[in-house]
Amino acid sequence: MKFEEYAELDATALAALVRDGELSAQEVREAATSALDEVAPRLNAVVGERFDAPLEHADDGPFAHVPFAIKDLIVHAAGVPQRAGTRLLGEGVPMPADTHLMTRFRRAGLATLALTATPELGFNATTESVATGPVHNPWDTSRSPGGSSGGSAALVAARALPVAHANDGGGSIRIPAAACGLVGLKPSQGRTSPGPDYADPLLGMGVEFAVTRTVRDAAGLLDAVHGYEPGDRYLLPDPPRPYADEVAGGSRRLRVALWTTPFSGHGAVDPRCTEATEAAARTLEGLGHAVEVAGPELDAEAFDAANLVAWTSFLADGVDVLAAALGVTPGPEHLEAATLACAEHGRTLRAGDLYAADRVFNATRRAVAAFHQQYDVVLTPTMNVPNTPLGYLDQNDASRDARGWYDHIFSTAGFTALSNVTGNPAISLPLGRTEEGWPVGVQVVAPYGDESTLIALAADLERATPWIAHRPPGGSAM
Template sequence: MKPDEYADLDATALAALIRSGEVTAGEVQAAATEALDAVQPALNALVGKRFAAPLDHAEDGPFAGVPFAIKDLIVHAAGVPQRAGSRLLGDGVPMPADTHLMARFRRAGLATLGVTATPELGFNASTEPVATGPVHNPWDLTRSPGGSSGGSAALVAARALPVAHANDGGGSIRIPAAACGLVGLKPSRGRTSPGPDYADPLLGLGIEFAVTRTVRDCAGLLDAVHGHEPGDRYLLPEPVRPFAEEVRAGSRPLRIALHTAAFSGHGSVDPRCVAATEAVGRTLEELGHTVEPAAPAVDAAAFDDANLIAWTSFLADGVDSLAAALGVDPGPEHLEATTRACADHGRTLRASDLFAADRVFNATTRAVAAFHQRFDLILTPTMNVPNTPLGHLDADDDSLDARGWYDRIFATAGFTALSNVTGNPAISLPLGRTDEGWPIGVQLTGPYAGEGMLLAVAADLEKALPWDGHRPATVVGRAL
């Protein structure tokens, strides 16, 4: 299999070819390694060396032999160093065991070939850590691929991988999916296991999954890896039918709310993002859905205050725990300026501040749940802008305090964090395009545990507004 043949196929198609014996897993992985080596100099999306051979994986899983990579944050594999995008961890600390989701990725048959870049401790809507340098967007190498799963998104968009691990505490699956023209699903809280290291990452904001190029890959992978592990805090009802069947069946007529003003209290929304979202609304009406302007009532100021508390307390705990384990006193040579500022802010918080944030999160979640009694889905832009230039979200800017850094991030991403707070599923789809040819992400958010509904509508939109033929400038099979 040649790299350009490999790049034309999604994970579902590659798995089918391997199962049928038309190609071997080794041939697919050889094409993937050649593809990764071709785009890495331009993208800088892998950290550490590409693995000489894939990590052990099941040979009978639904994605047996399909190339894959894991993000350098939260999920980890036994023996593989993790850096979390930070100089604090140097060349990385080898992990003692698989996380539960990593074990499920292995059982699904995914062949992990490397580790993808993340911003320091994940708190950025871009991926340009001081530790390993900026990741470049394959659509335009001067632009950011988004964050915090920017390394994974860049490689999948460039077709060096069909699918890669990603996680999301404020939009970190959906933001890079939007910037790089991918499918990015943040599942419901509890749909994938955060264990054993975490019960509720980021006070419940964090969730693990992946970025893909096709809706069917997204659904099939969720079928393969979702589920409760002993000790997990949440036990969601099993889906009525497999997510892949929802994709094949398509959607029923739904009532959809259209909203193009950011839920976060910061930042204007680019008219191109508004226009793309409104165009999708018209397509949904043509598909038989009812679309009307509406939005849940969210107190933006209280929401931002509570979200800042969650993030800075998480960063303070992370920095202090790592520093204690490593026996270092972290300074500018270890941590970026905004990480230090956020950790400093987190250390000033009291227990009462965390409970106050929880009250805001509860009120927000109840308001959104009530709204979903009237509307099945909410349609919004994914980001305030199609993407950002590299350097715009400079996490080593020492002029910014914690609030200044928070405001800068969410001025570009004012739509995504709401579903992290509520735990609802949300998906970004590459349904718009700028004059430059950059993708524009459009987001659909569903009720809690409503992934099936989301994926069915996403599949219908993929057919109505196909994006597979729209490829970036830096892509496998094109001279680089």
């Protein structure tokens, strides 16, 4: 199987060819291995040695033998070392068991070939770390692929893999999807299991899923891996029909709110991001949807203060648990400067600070839920900018305190964190282009638990503004 043939196929198409006997699992694996050989060193997107053979997976899953990778953060596989982008973990700590989602990835038939890079402990909107170096965006290797799932996004955008694991606590699926020209679906809080390690990672804001090149891959994979595990805190109703059916079925007429001002108090918006979003709004109007300029009324200052409490307390706890287990006192030889500053800030917080943050989050969730009584979806830019230069979001910059680092990150991404707080499903779609040819992401947000509406509308936008043929100029395996 040649690169050119492999690169043309999304995960759904590859799985169908294997299932129908037109391709063997070995042929697909060899094509993926060759693609990774070509792409991974140039992009610096793989962590550690690739696996000699794919991790064990089902032969009869809906994505049987489709090449895959897991991000080196949160989700883990039994016996595979995890480094989390930090020197604190050295060459990695082998994990004792699968997380629940990893078990479901295996059951779906995904053939895991590698781990993908992440910034230190995932607290960045780029994928650069002292431990592993910068990951390069295949559209322009001087630019960031976004973060924190930038390693996965770079490999999928470069056609080395059709799909890869990603997670999202403030935009870490959607930001790299926007920067790399991919589909980035963040499911509703509780739609995929965070267990058994977590009940509510990042005070409930952390969600696990994947980055894909097509909406149908996102829908089919969500069908394969969503659902309750015993002990999970949330039990969401199953969708009325498979998500994959929503792709073909198309959307009902929707009330769409167009909003191009960041929900947090951060940053100007690049006109190209605004223009791409407004163009998407016109497309939706052409498809018969009702579009109005509107957004929920939120206290941006209170939101950012609460979000800072959530992030720094979670980071401090993670650092302290790891350091205690390893028997070390974390310092600059283990952690980057901004990570240390944020962990130190997190250690100063009291229980009252966490409850105060939760009150803000509660008010935010209820304000957004009320807004969705009037509007079925919200349309925004995904990022404030199409992408950022490598080095701009330097997590080892000692000049920034915790709030300064938080503000710096979210000055590039003022639209994504709101859906982490509310738990609403959100998707980034590569609907725009810059004069350089870079992709521009547009975000759609639906009410909590309503991935069905989100996927149906995303599929309509994909048909109206197809992006699959638009590829990185020099960063693919071809």
